Amino acid sequence: MTAQAASARSILGRLCLVALMACCMLPAAAQELIAHPSAGITTLTRNEARLYFTMRLKTWPNGQxxxxxxxxxxxxxxxxxxxxxxxxxxxxxxxxxxRQIFSGTGQAPIAVANEKEMIKRVSTTPGAIGYAEGPITDANLRILQVR
Structure with missing residues (x-):
């Protein structure tokens, strides 16, 4: 290997290292758990969130x-x-x-194509819950805190 090739390889290696470090330092976008205001709640525990998203809890505390x-x-x-x-x-x-679908004991959640559709569907469907990358500015949504 020539000295010029070794130098170019060394520079390329340093650039890759700098790029990797820069990617790792970028803050991740905030994840927001969102619900229609009719749900009547502002916080959930992690376990409650799991129960809703595994379709085991089928109603909100207010019965909706x-x-x-x-x-x-x-x-x-x-x-x-x-x-x-x-x-x-x-x-x-x-x-x-x-497992719930094939055993006949439950249903799967409603799948949406992208976050824009998620925000639209949750904001217009009473009793809806979903998630999106924040910050969410839609006044027709309630941001739920997970504790």
């Missing part, structure tokens, strides 16, 4: 039926939500839904 909206399994926001908010992996959530 829940409508759960989710993004596709391969969507980055879905991965982030299931890992950070629910403490699960996407495949674990899918396995719960599939």
């Amino acid at each position: 039926p829940t409508k759960v909206f989710v993004l596709p399994d391969n969507h980055p926001t879905h991965h982030h939500f299931t890992n950070e908010i629910l403490g699960l992996y996407p495949y674990q959530l899918r396995r719960v839904w599939d």
Whole structure:
């Protein structure tokens, strides 16, 4: 290897290291758990959020039926939500839904194509719950705190 090639390789290696460090330092977008105001709540525990998204809790504390909206399994926001908010992996959530569907004991949540549709559907559906990357500015939504 020539000295010029070694120098170019060294510079390229340093640039890759700097780029990798810069990516790791970028703050992740805030994940927001959102609900229609008719749900009547402002906070959920992590366990309650899991129960709603695994379709095991079917009504809000005020008795209103829940409508759960989710993004596709391969969507980055879905991965982030299931890992950070629910403490699960996407495949674990899918396995719960599939088991309920195939056993006839429940249904899967309503899948939406993207975050824009998620925000629109949750804001216009009474009893709805979903998630999106924040900040969310829609006045027709309630941001739920997960404790």
